[in-house]
Amino acid sequence: MAQAMKIAIVDDEQDMRQSISQWLALSGYDTETFASAEDALKVLGPEYPGIVISDIKMPGMDGMQFLKKIMGNDSALPVIMITGHGDVPMAVEAMRVGAFDFLEKPFNPDRMSELAKRATGARRLTMDNRVLRRELSDGNQLMKKLIGSSPVMERLREDILDLGQADGHVLIDGETGTGKTLVAHALHAVGSRAGKKFVLVSCAALDEEVLSKRLFGPMNPDDAQLPAIEEARGGTLVLEDVEALSESLQARLLSAINEQGTPAETRIIAISNMQEQDRTCEDALRPDLFYRLAALRITVPPLRQRGEDILTLFTRLSEQFSEEYGCDAPQVTAQEAAQLLQAPWPGNVRQLINIAERAVLQSRRGSGTIASLLMSDHEEMQPVMTTEGKPLKEYVEAFERMLIDNTMRRHKGSIASVMEELCLPRRTLNEKMAKYGLQRADYL
Missing domain, CATH: 3.40.50.2300 (Response regulator)
Known part of the structure; x- marks a missing residue:
């Protein structure tokens, strides 16, 4: 709270x-x-x-x-x-x-x-x-927010650390709700520009005239704010929904980039949210601008590719919301864990956040299930149908890991309490914790 x-x-x-x-x-x-x-x-x-x-x-x-x-x-x-x-x-x-x-x-x-x-x-x-x-200025804190031990998240963190040290412009793409703006903050925070300006402009939120003034000026005489290109000088300029730039603004942006020379004085991170099936960011931007912005590239993975990270994230989020609302976090059953793993998650992490909050509110009222929340989001989704078939063993292991993780967290690393609650001998618990990469020190 x-x-x-x-x-x-x-x-x-x-x-x-x-x-x-x-x-x-x-x-x-x-x-x-x-x-x-x-x-x-x-x-x-x-x-x-x-x-x-x-x-x-x-x-x-x-x-x-x-x-x-x-x-x-x-x-x-x-x-x-x-x-x-x-x-x-x-x-x-x-x-x-x-x-x-x-x-x-x-x-x-x-x-x-x-x-x-x-x-x-x-x-x-x-x-x-x-x-x-x-x-948002602490690279370590930001990297901790990119939760998950799945291969795609390990790769994402490695890419951020590598590209954060580079000077080239970056294009971040991926489905809506995957956390692209968080990745942009992390790229800035782990690099040499960490102490410099971080300026974010949403290209889709402003009409062309207002966006032109916000990016390049001239600003109103009584406006203390500088144009974004000037405000971010020496630091990082983030352009959300970069594909929304008109042809004339693309031309002005390309000129501004060319005037900087190499290495760039101001790093530009472009974020693309294009979801059209037959059209990409490359199709929406003029080629010379696209290749300047996409000198380096990061694709943020969708939630459905992150495996048991889904359960880890759900647990962390439900704990945060339960603390905020002053109630106990909902206990996830094996069937509900399987349903969370099977859901298609078109809204990705943003959708998972909403589900976790609603699950906590349901739990506080003593009614409803996680399955009902998933079904309300996807009427076409069957309770136990999966978008990507997986062996039963993987679902069992994911649930087992979540159960041990939750119990260790609840008992603050007390091995004796966890053994008693889960009815496990010490050796078996140690073996399972080693198998799932869980360390007692993380819960103390």
């Missing part, structure tokens, strides 16, 4: 601190109180997981000085200022400096709760975005 937001209450009057703290605690917030701004600043760093409510008139460092200090350390930390009756000019000045909002004494406690809810929501979004940005 999401981390509970804290509320730091700063006021030199003890009664006021306590009354605000008690009211907000009843509303479910984790509060901490400070008698002075100086004391509060000792804990209010850029990563403070919450918001601040502060009186504006205090001895020593007053609320305005306090606010300016906070804004200097973290301008995205919401601060709600408490002002005296009639101090409207002071409240206006606080908002100008960066306060989230203000409360005028005597204030309505419900109004304070409403402001606290809005401010903590904004703070949680800021913190989530910071975590995401850190992950």
Whole structure:
């Protein structure tokens, strides 16, 4: 579940601190109180997981000085200022400096709760975005997101590490929902441009005029954003749905690439989502542009080719959703495991994410099956029909591996607990873990 937001209450009057703290605690917030701004600043760093409510008139460092200090350390930390009756000019000045909002004494406690809810929501979004940005700049974290031990995923990770160190432009293709944008982030994060700009433009989301300005300019005079070609200089420019570029924009892009020379100052990663049966990205782009963009190429494998990775992914996703929704993850039966392995997965990982979330919600209600979810996505799919025939032994082994993996995870690597739950002797469990590449250290 999401981390509970804290509320730091700063006021030199003890009664006021306590009354605000008690009211907000009843509303479910984790509060901490400070008698002075100086004391509060000792804990209010850029990563403070919450918001601040502060009186504006205090001895020593007053609320305005306090606010300016906070804004200097973290301008995205919401601060709600408490002002005296009639101090409207002071409240206006606080908002100008960066306060989230203000409360005028005597204030309505419900109004304070409403402001606290809005401010903590904004703070949680800021913190989530910071975590995401850190992950998207960390090659190791990104590679961990490319889960799976299937040969096609091993090859994909090797390709990313190899091509990440190269300077050539890259074309990423593959079916929808396979994670092509994640691969683009990983390519940038594991290469020499990791600390440089990463600019992503969706070519299909903008009409030609807007897209032309976004890529090449000129931007509006009052727009602080640079054209993408300039913004990404020295770093990576990612073009999603590159096949949507018009002929005139393809020509301008080719000119921009040619002007860079070799090695390219800005690396371009083109992502193609073409799904037409008789037409490819090569057909949609002019040949000279296609061959420049496809100097290096990665094809992201569809989920149906990833074998038991499907069960591993489903387990991880259902654990994440069960934590988010505050309930137990659904237990997958042998038949359901086979159905997950047999499904055609036209929506790939994106579809699997949706199925996992819906399975957790079903489990919380105590109704429904994974088979029903798969059938609702594919009305034509028979419960035990497979798109690619496999020996029974492979299904059994995939389910067995998932069962041991889940049990080890649930018991945090306790061999004794796993032996007891699965009724396996130590030697048999060791042999099966070695067979499936499972290591106890990964669960501790």
